Amino acid sequence: MAATGKPSIICRSRELVDRGRGIRFTVRRRGETTPAFVVRFDGAAHAYVNRCAHRSLELDWIEGDFFDAFGEHLLCATHGARYAPASGACVGGPCGGAGLVKLAVREENGDVLLEPGDDIHLIDPEAVT
């Protein structure tokens, strides 16, 4: 089934520092209100549902603090599951090989945009015309 709707602005591109703090946002996904986040890694923006594959908890205890101390992996603060920032794949800890749910984003005109999908949209989106 084809994607519907328009992309929505999550934040300004300049707000995302490479391997720095992420920005949290909320999506409606499969009929549920779901926390999500976007980070920048090696120059590109990557967004995920903020739900650890281990226990379905949000990754960040400190809001926006998703990277480990080395800026190499996304880290779940609860039990230390680690994920590859560019793919969301489990790379260590109790995620047991299960990854994060990736969301489609792109950057355009200085904005980070969430691509619309059949089952997902930004809550209170600023639709791009």
Ligand code: FES
């Ligand atoms: S809830 Fe994330 S590692 Fe356990």
